[in-house]
Amino acid sequence: MKNSIAERVFDFLKNYPPFNLLSKDKLMDISKEINIIYLEKGKILFNQNDTNHNHFYIVRNGAINLYKNLKKEKILIDICDGGDIFGLRPLISKENYVLDAIANExxxxxxxxxxxxxxVSENNLKVNKYLITSFASKSFDPYTNEQNNNIFTDYIVKDKLKYSNLHSVNYTKKPLSCTVNTTIKEAAIKMSNQKVGCIVVVDDKDIPKGIITNSDLKNKIATGLFSIDISVKEIMSSPVITQTKKLTVLDAQLQMIKQKVGHLCITIDGTNNSKLIGILNNHDVLASLGNNPTVILKEIKRAKRTNEIRKIRSKANLLLKSYLEQNIPLSHISKIISEINDAVTIRVVELALKKMDSPPPVKFTWLALGSQGRKEQLLYTDQDNALIFEDTTTENYLETKNYFLKLAGHITKSLHKIGYEYCPAEMMASNPKWCLSLSEWKNQFNDWIINIDEKAILLSSIFFDFNAIYGDTDMSKELTKSIFKTLNEKSLLYTFLGKEAIASPSPLGFFRQFLVENNGDHKDSFNIKKRALMPLINAARLLILSNNIFEINNTGLRFEKLAEIEPQNKELYQSCSYAFKALLKFKTKQGILHNDSGKFIKLESLTKEEKLKLKRCFKPIREIQEVLSHRFNLSNKI
Known part of the structure; x- marks a missing residue:
């Protein structure tokens, strides 16, 4: 009589290493003895320091979170998905567990x-090599008892933070290396002897040409894809990602997130054409108290429901607060939080697509506008988004548009649940006006640029900061080209945008007092967004557009680019960039302090020092407005 349960187990295991390296008979012997474990969300499989079990494990369905306990803090180390093996310590080293294994769902x-x-695997060298390399890749992570104290001391908070993410990272200064003529076997022996997780392949001048990690050995050699006797150049990852020794913890985090790598090679001048002097792995740059952007991004990618994303996104707020307390530069903070915001949007779109009855009828692009489009959205703000869909036939147009309006409705509703309020002016893709075909968007921008009125100035300025988050980015690039073609032909819009940029006067009155709101709910409050931030945002946008530069949306980066191309105004543009970042950081801190947007500030709540710092940021606003007035022949007096 057939064992149907064992057969189902067999059918699953045969798809994953190391079980796919076993004969059918031996795999069936294992399948018959499998212990099937059902875990509810939050259920613990084993704890750190537990005595080893009689089993190791593979995820069939769901996911298992692996945590490290550190001074009453749980740090998420990894998320094991379907097909991932874990809990190998009892099999390999017979030691107690060093992590908690808890069901993610x-x-x-x-x-x-x-x-x-x-x-059944006693004489199977391929299986044994796979398991050893798999275990080794985790053993070299900084979570063993002897390594733990050294790795995590950088992130322990007592009376105050001992370590700033601005400090240069502590990289390995004598990295293991080999030449391109080295065989994989020789490289693996070197790695084993030195107990390291990677080896850098260099030329005769010690210039890095490639890298091999435990993962390469596990996936390319232990599985039999390549012979262990061939040259390392056959399996090495190349080119390597390089940085200078002055790399900060925060920069390292961002590089690894962007490049999707676990190692950075440190060279003399930071390029891959200079001598190798060190190696840095991703575990060396873990953020304090488990607020690791890489783990947050991985959690977002795995989330299956909106309320899960909301909880995960709240971790980014804690990360933001921590970075501000450490006085991290705003440019670094913005990059990290923007990556998280974009990941949230991408996952929301993916989940919304699953709710639809059918796949999208044509290609589409989801655009972030406003502060998210400029990568300046640090706190929760109102939604500003739009959708472009591919041109379709007249007969299919209405059905296509209705499909994307329904999709956009799901997306904006989910974003609202996560914490992004609906736009009061309904500048969202769920509004038929902001869900258009590519041709319609081109015509819309042409109309805004050519037939200028007050509404067109407002809308076009918002949409000039768009950023493609999801879908076919070629359509957004095509729209950008169309916009600049029309702008170059009809430049009158620059004059009107200039008037808008100088419409809000200097934040200080004649006697250097703050200009506050005269009425309404925020009477006597200072509107830092309207009075200080928007004049700089508008000025940067206008100047960068007039220079025919469209690949830079961020206000600080726009001013820095302007400083490059207009050296005669370099000092002013650098001052504007600095002032903008300082003001945005101040607004963000106020928002966190009062649990709001930080837009309106009660002046009586500020210290004398804080007021002086604010006033110092206002000087560049008057100066940049004077530049705009002169350059664009604006009749309005500042």
Whole structure:
């Protein structure tokens, strides 16, 4: 009589290493002895320091979070998905567990009996090599008892933070290396002897040409894809990602997120054409108290419901607060938080698509506008978004548009649940006016540029800061080209945008007092967004557009680019960039302090020092407005 349960287990295991390296008979022997474990969300499989089990594990369905306990703080180390093996310590080293294994969601886990597995795989070198390299890749992570104290001391907070993310990272100064003529076997022996997780391939001048990690050995050699006797150049990752030794913790985090790598090579001048002097791995740059952007991004990618994303996104707020307390430069903070905001939007779009009855009828692009489009959205703000869909036939147009309006409705509703309020002016893709075909968007911008009125100035200025978040980015690039073609032909819009940029006077009155709101709910409050930030945002946008530069949306970066191309005004533009970042950081801190947007500030709540700092940021506003007035022949007096 057939064992149907064992057959189902067999059908699953045969798709994943190391089980796919076993014969059918031996794999069936294991499948018959499998312990099937059902875990509800939050259920613990094993704890740190628990005595080892008689099984190691593979995820069948769901996911398992692996945590490191550090001084009453749980730090998320990894998320094991379907097909991932974990809990190998009892099999390999017979030691107690060094991590907690907790169900991320409702999960089914297969417990592989160690005695049975050892019996059927005893003489299988490929299986043994796979398991050893898999375990080694985790053993070299900084979570063993002897390494833990050294790695995490950088992130322990007592009376005050001992370590700033602005400090240069502590990289390994004598990295293991080999030449391109080295065989993989020789490289693996070197790695084993030195107990390291990677080896850098260099030329005769010690210039890095490639890198091999434990993961390469596990996935390319242990699985039999390549012979262990061939040259390292056959499996090395190339080119390597390089940085200078002055790399900060925060820069390292961002580089690894952007490049999707776990190692950075440190060279003399930071390029891949200079001598190798060090190696840095991703565990060396773990953020304090587990607020690791890489882990947050991974959690967002795995989230299956909106309320999960909301909880994960709240971690970014804690990360933001921590960075501000450490006085991290705003440019670094913005990059990290923007990556998280974009990841939230991408996941929301993906989940919304699953709610639709059918796939999209044509290609589309989801655009972020306003502060998210400029990568300046640090706190929760109102939604500003739009959708471009591919041109379609007249007969299919209405059906296509209705599809994307319904999709946009799901997306904006989910973003609202996460914490991004609906736009009061309904500048959202769920509004038919902001959900248009590519041709319609081109015509819309042409109309705004050519037939200028007050509404057109407002809308076009918002849409000039768009950023493609999801979908076919080629359409957004095509729209940008169309916009600049019309701008170059009809430049009158620059004059009107200039008037808008100088419409808000200097934040200080004649006697250097703050200009406050005269009425309404925020009477006697200072509107830092309207009075200080928007004049700089508008000025940067106008000047960068007039220079025919469209690949830079961020206000600070716009001013820095202007400083490059207009050296005669370099000092002013640098002052504007600095002032903008300082004002945005001040607004963000106020928002966190009062649990609001930080837009309106009660002056009586500020210290004398804080007021002086604000006033110092206002000087560049008057100066840049004077430049605009002169350059664009604006009749309005500042």
């Amino acid at each position: 409702e999960s089914i886990i297969y417990g592989i009996p160690i005695k049975t597995f050892e019996a």
